[in-house]
Amino acid sequence: MTGAWIANADCRGVDPIFWFPEIGISRRHAINICNSCPVMWECRVYSLSYRLSHGAYWLDGIWGGLTPHDRLNKTKCKELLDEALSMIEKNSERINV
Numbered sequence: 001m002t003g004a005w006i007a008n009a010d011c012r013g014v015d016p017i018f019w020f021p022e023i024g025i026s027r028r029h030a031i032n033i034c035n036s037c038p039v040m041w042e043c044r045v046y047s048l049s050y051r052l053s054h055g056a057y058w059l060d061g062i063w064g065g066l067t068p069h070d071r072l073n074k075t076k077c078k079e080l081l082d083e084a085l086s087m088i089e090k091n092s093e094r095i096n097v
């Protein structure tokens with residue numbers, strides 16, 4: 001992971017095994033944590049940008065509440081990336097008002 005947002009990640013200190021449903025663990029616990037994480041949108045931008053710039057070599061695991069399956073379709077990834085960038089911008093406008 002890279003970026004200052006990581007310091008505020010709710011998954012810090014939680015067993016990372018929950019973020020890898022590929023190995024047979026329920027995704028629900030990780031997704032619940034992601035959905036209330038203060039840096040969920042930043043985390044999504046990171047993983048979706050990585051997916052779009054690295055072709056087939058995308059990240060494993062759950063990032064920003066999205067599974068590898070959620071990041072499979074590149075067109076959908078672009079839509080989700082636009083949404084995440086828009087949410088970060090809206091949140092920053094709200095903070096700066």
Ligand code: SF4
Pocket residue numbers: 009010011012033034035037038039040041043044062063064065
């Ligand atoms: S959104 Fe999920 S994976 Fe991303 S930093 Fe937050 S808790 Fe961790």
